[in-house]
Amino acid sequence: MWRAPVGQELVERVPVLRDAGAFREARRIFREEYGGLKALKAELAFAGFVDSERLTTTTKPFNLFARIAAGEMQQPGMEQEQAALKDFGAAFCVCKNKPENDAQWDSEDPEWVGKASMSARHRFLTTRDLRWTFFNALTLGMTEEEGEEVPSLAEAIQLLEDLKAAALTYVANVRGWSPKLGLYFHVFGHNSVNSLHLHVVDMAQCGPTFQKLKYKNCSLNAVLKVLQEELALASEPRKSPMLPAVASRAQTEAERFGRVPEAVELNVGGELLTVSWALLLHLPVTSALRQAAEGKPREGEALAPAQDRQGRVFLDLPGHLARAVLDLWRLRCLRGGSEPRIPCANExxxxxxxxxxxxxxPPARVLGPGGVALLAAGVGAACAVVLRRGV
Known part of the structure; x- marks a missing residue:
């Protein structure tokens, strides 16, 4: 299967993707380090999976679930199973694996492990909505439209809740399924088909393939949890949960500067750093970093901000060192104090x-030869006193 460079990178960075923590990290990396929707859309369009804002349904490339959702192809014998979705059938399609994959669900033959169905009963649910941002759990709720983050996340959350309800409706109306139901996504990079499909698995009879793919079975509930977290944060943009100790000052100064204390993304030497306005506004007014984020030019100085191709502030400095400095500043601000300063590990x-x-x-004072001698003499005298007293 064709895999986009972004997908390859995500697999390397998040090789086990089965819970909320891993899914949260994958979305963070995707947004902050791999160019987000814009970069991925270009890759998918280049490979023929996306045309304008929708998934393609032609045979080259062959996108199975998108074709079924669009009515371009039907799987034989699925009419009754589709009817089992009841009212959810208008929004979703139930799909099945190849007959031979279903038949080999319990095979331990290496030829089938990883390819066969994950259980004696294993189906897929896909959406009829072919917007490209719905092609995988990774991009659900994301948008390139400014100010549309909240409605986009809310819509994606509703989609997930409807998918879950549809799966429960389906198994309730089809014979043979146990109450033990597993609902999983394979997040982009770990996926095999570039259109959204929820794995509906009867956990009462799992086969070797389920164990083989367990590392990438990310539950619907885990995806839902992360999107709900993002919606909560997006709905309260004026709060700064990372730095409560400085939020009050940040709010006051933000009003003075006409800015909301959200977060700003900086490109430092090619490394993307996300910094809250609360953190920036706690820096001195003369701070070069703060002035760069505020768009104030500092021509002719060591730090002369420019813009990268995405319009972010670009600082031509070593990114790993800047990240270390900012992390130290975060810790100092969290500890409080009227004039926080950071310790530096090296020059x-x-x-x-x-x-x-x-x-x-200030750097620690370095003792000269005389100072070292005096210190040694003092330590020696103190030790002698301790020994005489028998302490």
Whole structure:
């Protein structure tokens, strides 16, 4: 199967993707490091899976579930099973595996393990909505439209809840299914078909393939949880949950600067760093990092901000050092204090902190030869006293 470079990278970065934590991390990496929707859409369009805003349903490339959803093809003998969806049949289609894959569900032959159905009863539910952002769980709720994040996430959450209800309706109306139901997505990179499909698995009779693919069976509930978290954050943009200690000051200064204390994404030496306005506004007004984020030019200075191709502030500095400095600043701000300063582990880190305008602690004094001798003499005398006293 064709796999986009983004998908390959995600598999390498998140090789086990079966719970909310891994799914949350995959979405973060996708957004922050791999260009998000814009980059992926270009890759899918190049491969022929996307035309404009919709999935393609031609035979090249062959996108099975998209073709079934569009009515371009039918699987024989599925009429009664489709009817079992009741009212959900208008929005979803139930699909099946190849007959030979179903027949080999309990085979331990290496030829079939990983290819056969995951259970004695294993079906797929796909959506008739062929918008390309619905092609996989990874992109559900994401949008390129400014100000549309909340409605987009709400719509995706409703889709997931409807899919779950449709699956329960289906198994209730088809004979042979047990009450033990598994509902799973294979997140992009780990998937085999580039159109949304929910694996509906009877957990009472799982086969070797289920165990083989367990590492990438991401439950519907895990996906739903992450999208609900994102919706909660998107619905309250004026809060700064990471830095409650400085939120009050950030709010005051944000109003003065005409900014909402959300987050800003910076490109530092090719590494994307996301920083809350609360954190930035806790820096001195003269901080180069703060002024760069506010769009104030600093021509001729060490830090001269530019823009990358996505319009983000670009700082031509080592990204890993800048990230370390910002993480230290986060910790200092969380601890509170009127004038927080960060300790620096080495001169490179100190240099980057000074260039960014992040306050640093003064370097530790280095004793000269005389100072070392005095210190040694003092320690020796103290030890002698302790020994004489028998402590």
């Amino acid at each position: 490179d880190q100190r240099l980057i902190a000074e260039v960014l305008g992040v306050p640093v602690e």
